[in-house]
Amino acid sequence: MKQPTIAVFDIGKTNKKFFLFDFDFKELHQEYISIPETTDEDGYPCEDLLAVTTWMQQTLNRFLQSDIIEIKRLNFSTYGASFVHLDAQGTPLTPLYNYTKPYPSELLEDFYEKNEGKDTFSVHTASPALGMLNSGLQLYWLRKTKPELFAKVRYSLHFPQYCSYLFTGLAASEYTSVGCHTGLWNFVTRNYHNWVVNEQLDTILPPLVPTTQFTFSELNGHRIRVGTGIHDSSAALLPYIVQNKEPFLLLSTGTWNITFNPFNNEPLTKEELNQDCLLYLQTNGEPVKASRLFLGNEYNYQTQLLATYFQKSPDYFRQVEFDEGIYIKWKDLPEKSFCWQNLQFPDNSIIGADQTDLSVFKSFEEALHRMMIEMIDLQIRSIKLATGSTHIHKLFVDGGFTNSSLFLEMLSRSLPSFEIIATPTPLGSSLGAAMAISI
Template identity: 55%
Template structure:
């Protein structure tokens, strides 16, 4: 019987369950896509009851599997999502989708009462949002629009902590969930922001415990150490923090490109907030400076247009490799040719002009050059004044040859490494409640690290 660490990794789309042995080798996995539901306004959202049922059924089944001896259980999930429990421990509301908008008048009322967007945003390291992406605003919205329901809330739990609560019955809060652009945490004061106390919202937020905390409990006659859960972005960063002693930056690429710097303790300015900088909290409550832009989303939109213009099937772009001659030709005529759809920048033209590019490959290289300009900017903002000489790149764009070659070129004074880990945040969730030390060698072997060679022209 293999001793294992169990992790539920709950993404917006894929729900995953992993078992890791004592050396963090994956020995079992289960993936599922669960049907969504709608809230009272017809807005699509996670079906909390379906999610709860799948988690309980999956875990109960694996407990009966004679191949495995489960020693620990932890949870990683997306953030900006709250579960509001009544005095009997039952959810009072749907799990509201963080893309749902909050009425403009509610936001205006909040800022009139508690401070302007940039002042609050700088203090809480949370760029303003029109919706529930700043999840603390959901609590303000509930208090103002549904006061009778709000009065019934005993505890509001961040989603990772609710998943833990399903097994322990103990409500807690922890740093990584509090710190992910919630508008709740004053980073300089290292406490909830004054508005949280003024509105009495702190009374329904459970006691804060370290992310590494665990609860020894008996579940169905089995003694198990159960973690309190962790926010997925912080969890994905954790293996690097645990195994690397010298400062580094992690560039996480995908729908968003997020530059994460765990070694920058500077307070954010109003200008940082305007530039879409933010902070996350590490498991020990220290800040992680981050800068992000909607790269993957913009990339997808523009590639679709390129495929249509050059009459290529979508997917053709995946085989485009870096062409030195095309690149040298394009940088001799620097200009902006793409009108970005999902990124608002004053420098962009009113329409995309592809007439100067003879081939798909030329236009594609130009697109990547223009996206790289934004990427360079976000990385430099995240680095700030910290002494960083090493950059790790993970996520979907590590398979993009043009992107990776441009990264190696523009950051030639850094040691740049690509990493591949299909386990992502699940591995961090297993590690955070373990006593086992993580080494650089472990990271090198399991993340398939590859050093990028700077281009020579």
């Protein structure tokens, strides 16, 4: 008899992963692939949507032919701030625009002028002013700059829901995708913001459904329960909410390090927003306070600079373990050593060195320790934003940085009052997606 399994596609910026779980959520299999980016019509890097979807379909078909396992459920977690725009035939009309693509400044000013002003709008929608990262503003940009193309759009699907659409043909929107700094959701009225209707975007946004909603699809002769998809950061939070009764924080690490506090009910302030602290929507549509730091992206960039300078392999940083002597030598240096490339808050309050001088370090190990010391200072600042006035002393750490002894050791030393629990295997968002299709 074949073993019944849950299949999950976990689509990150860097790696595209496929998981199989049993019905007790034990991981049975994982594989991943890195797919080179392509460019949009302006020459800006973007996801190769066709390559990603082809890989997904081929991977699923391969496992549907297995003599050992039988896929009974299928779900998807992906990064946010990304839309797939479909025509009436269900064909993508545009590239999957990159959320780092620059937003036209005049258009942005025009938008905020028409919609309460930047500060009020940002507080009401829990969306720091981040241009394309506010994915709702991508719709505004498309409507204003490409009106002929926009007129052909039947549905604009958040990326997780597009992945689901590939296997169901059903168009839907869901809470975790709508509620991740999109500028679409008014957290005060608990509904879409007025501008969505004013700009007639409600006509291309499919009906809003619960994250746990599913449909049955016939895929290569197999009847499979297919989920609606979930935003990866919210997916990473779900297993902890299900399994823990006492208050906790979750630090979900990866390209973005996001600290979630489901127990902070304090109203969002302008000051918090300006330091990239915001609200997300949980799977049940309730808000959760979260603070964000673009740390994984910066870490990848800086470690490559170190590898080049010290003539090491690109992944040499993975071999470096925490060293007490090096840490003590560099931990109390008053001035900053590293100039950050993309690590900044909306209010520009992160201050690094004017330039990085790696000649002051005797080794790759010294430079990496000092870099992590400065990064941990910023991480602590971000954690405190999410904590607010809540009295919480348990912090779960999930994701890629659980593989770094430097990160975990320095984090523990900087938060002596916290019990810090690193998950042994960083399944994160994939496990949450598996749970969402099983609730």
